[in-house]
Amino acid sequence: MLKNYFKIAIAVLKRRKFFTFISLFGISFTLTILMVLTAFMDDVINPTYPDLKRDRSLYIGHVELRNSKEGWMNRSSPSFYFLNHYAGSLKTPVNMTIFSTNTAASAYVNNKKVVLDMKYTDAAFWEVADFDFTEGKPYDKSQIDGSQPLTVITEKTKADYFGGEQNVVGKYIEADNIRYRVIGVVKNPSVTSNTYYASLYLPYTLSKFNYKNTDIMGGSNAVLLAKTPVDREKIRKEYAQLVTKIPTGSKEMDQLFSHADTYFGDKVRGLMGSGTETGQRRFLLMMSLAIGLFLLLPTINLVNINITRIMERSSEIGVRKAFGASSKTLVYQFIVENLILTLIGGLLGVLFSALALNFINQSDILEGLHLSLNFTILFYGFIACLVFGILSGVYPAWRMSKLAIVTALKAQ
Amino acid sequence: MISLQNIKKVYRTDTVETIAINGISLDIAKGEFLSIMGPSGCGKSSLLNIMGLLDAPSSGQIVISGSQTNNLNDKSLAAFRNQKLGFIFQSYHLINDLQVIDNVELPLLYRNNISAKERRELATEALTKVGLSNRMKHLPTQLSGGQRQRVAIARAIVGRPEIILADEPTGNLDSAMGNEIMDILMNLNQQDGTTIVMVTHDEHMANKTHRLVRLFDGSQVQ
Numbered sequence: 055m056l057k058n059y060f061k062i063a064i065a066v067l068k069r070r071k072f073f074t075f076i077s078l079f080g081i082s083f084t085l086t087i088l089m090v091l092t093a094f095m096d097d098v099i100n101p102t103y104p105d106l107k108r109d110r111s112l113y114i115g116h117v118e119l120r121n122s123k124e125g126w127m128n129r130s131s132p133s134f135y136f137l138n139h140y141a142g143s144l145k146t147p148v149n150m151t152i153f154s155t156n157t158a159a160s161a162y163v164n165n166k167k168v169v170l171d172m173k174y175t176d177a178a179f180w181e182v183a184d185f186d187f188t189e190g191k192p193y194d195k196s197q198i199d200g201s202q203p204l205t206v207i208t209e210k211t212k213a214d215y216f217g218g219e220q221n222v223v224g225k226y227i228e229a230d231n232i233r234y235r236v237i238g239v240v241k242n243p244s245v246t247s248n249t250y251y252a253s254l255y256l257p258y259t260l261s262k263f264n265y266k267n268t269d270i271m272g273g274s275n276a277v278l279l280a281k282t283p284v285d286r287e288k289i290r291k292e293y294a295q296l297v298t299k300i301p302t303g304s305k306e307m308d309q310l311f312s313h314a315d316t317y318f319g320d321k322v323r324g325l326m327g328s329g330t331e332t333g334q335r336r337f338l339l340m341m342s343l344a345i346g347l348f349l350l351l352p353t354i355n356l357v358n359i360n361i362t363r364i365m366e367r368s369s370e371i372g373v374r375k376a377f378g379a380s381s382k383t384l385v386y387q388f389i390v391e392n393l394i395l396t397l398i399g400g401l402l403g404v405l406f407s408a409l410a411l412n413f414i415n416q417s418d419i420l421e422g423l424h425l426s427l428n429f430t431i432l433f434y435g436f437i438a439c440l441v442f443g444i445l446s447g448v449y450p451a452w453r454m455s456k457l458a459i460v461t462a463l464k465a466q
Numbered sequence: 467m468i469s470l471q472n473i474k475k476v477y478r479t480d481t482v483e484t485i486a487i488n489g490i491s492l493d494i495a496k497g498e499f500l501s502i503m504g505p506s507g508c509g510k511s512s513l514l515n516i517m518g519l520l521d522a523p524s525s526g527q528i529v530i531s532g533s534q535t536n537n538l539n540d541k542s543l544a545a546f547r548n549q550k551l552g553f554i555f556q557s558y559h560l561i562n563d564l565q566v567i568d569n570v571e572l573p574l575l576y577r578n579n580i581s582a583k584e585r586r587e588l589a590t591e592a593l594t595k596v597g598l599s600n601r602m603k604h605l606p607t608q609l610s611g612g613q614r615q616r617v618a619i620a621r622a623i624v625g626r627p628e629i630i631l632a633d634e635p636t637g638n639l640d641s642a643m644g645n646e647i648m649d650i651l652m653n654l655n656q657q658d659g660t661t662i663v664m665v666t667h668d669e670h671m672a673n674k675t676h677r678l679v680r681l682f683d684g685s686q687v688q
Binding site for chain 1 (some may be wrong): 544563621
């Protein structure tokens with residue numbers, strides 16, 4: 055039976071080349087975009103160099119002050135002081151690092167401007183994050199305390215600034231008219247790993263911002279490291295307890311919110327969270343809606359094409375029914391045929407995705423980004439194909455199965 | 467074998483009501499070869515469709531091989547047609563995307579407990595019977611009209627049904643080919659005892675059958 059369906063599916067595909075092309079193009083193109091996006095999300099969500107301890111890490115990226123009566127709200131990344139003074143007093147983490155959000159600086163190489171992302175860090179930064187040093191070493195606490203103008207740079211910065219020079223440790227790099235001595239060179243972090251990504255790392259004591267300022271808000275992030283992934287819950291609870299006791303430091307604001315979140319939780323809270331609301335439900339809902347809408351368009355297109363494609367086979371439908379096919383059997387046949395079409399589209403989609411990802415990786419559109427098709431993505435792609443095939447096949451098949459035999463036979 | 471009791475078929479649109487069959491009662495015996503004649507639009511094909519359970523009557527009873535068919539659901543009707551009936555149409559209604567052998571196998575696909583090998587054997591046998599065993603791998607579009615109708619006959623007999631309903635089987639063919647088809651049908655009737663009901667416009671063909679029923683304006687006149 056299946057062999058017969060397969061034969062006819064292939065014959066129909068061959069016969070209606072234009073429809074087949076439109077259908078396959080729609081399916082494979084949508085899948086390619088979906089799979090590239092999934093590969094990108096996969097790269098963002100899963101631990102990538104140098105953020106390899108993500109399953110043991112909690113991230114503090116936001117602090118929110120509220121006036122509960124008037125509904126005012128002020129939200130930003132916390133200050134170095136806030137993180138150092140409060141989060142630094144936690145007992146449960148085994149390590150903790152505080153670092154700034156990136157600031158842009160300009161450097162000039164042969165009169166050509168190079169924009170560098172600078173990140174000010176403490177010494178623990180090099181313990182919590184897993185950077186690979188290709189040259190030199192990180193700065194230590196005493197060098198930070200001594201405000202020594204040192205920097206760790208990435209290989210890309212090395213190549214951009216120093217060209218083909220072999221060894222750059224001990225050389226100077228000038229950014230925003232300040233000279234820093236290179237103490238180490240690390241492999242390029244991916245730009246999607248935005249917790250640790252920068253092109254130039256500097257001791258926090260060199261920052262133009264006053265890190266001793268006791269304001270609550272002010273351009274810093276912290277990563278708390280637990281002994282085991284399970285231990286993160288203890289840290290989360292301890293921090294939540296602690297936050298309830300932190301004064302808002304302002305008469306106008308009576309509530310303070312800050313959370314130690316997982317990597318994904320922190321990013322989502324940054325986008326959609328508010329107060330105690332994590333924003334994850336809203337985020338998932340919006341993502342599902344977006345993907346649903348994205349899939350809906352080609353599905354409607356396929357439904358349309360399928361109705362035409364199936365209806366012009368009404369004589370075949372009549373014959374099959376006359377010779378003993380029930381409506382249910384026919385629905386099954388047309389869904390199977392449609393699944394064959396979508397799976398061929400899916401295979402093409404995988405091929406195009408592999409090409410697209412290869413192109414993205416080669417062209418270096420995003421620094422240090424290396425996307426790949428893994429089994430999870432292929433699995434999602436396969437599921438998307440099935441959803442496609444079933445959604446776009448069920449309605450036309452159902453409509454067709456309702457066709458009266460006599461009407462179907464007359465149609466030719 | 468087939469018993470029609472007071473069959474009526476009325477087609478209704480918003481404004482018009484057309485009576486296609488007006489109270490026909492007919493009994494067809496096992497092994498009989500019956501032809502139905504009448505002018506265009508007199509209800510011949512409608513009657514044949516009702517007899518073949520392809521269309522439901524507006525009122526009246528249909529009993530085939532002792533089974534009352536009026537209350538059967540879609541699935542049971544499909545199974546009943548598959549087991550008991552074979553159809554031959556004027557315009558063949560072959561599936562052009564499938565090879566001749568696959569077209570002939572089609573009724574067997576909807577039968578349980580038949581292996582692919584058995585299907586192939588039965589289809590080959592049916593094609594041999596109509597003299598087309600050398601065209602199995604052809605597509606219907608590669609055959610002449612007479613050959614296509616022979617494939618359609620092979621498809622109708624492959625499941626060994628007790629009854630064959632043929633709607634103007636020679637209507638699209640020249641007289642030589644028409645005679646060939648008629649010979650095959652008569653052979654089926656005489657050798658295998660298959661009951662055949664045939665709608666035709668051709669008096670000459672109709673005279674070859676056991677009995678002739680004439681319709682006019684939805685009623686039986688002979």
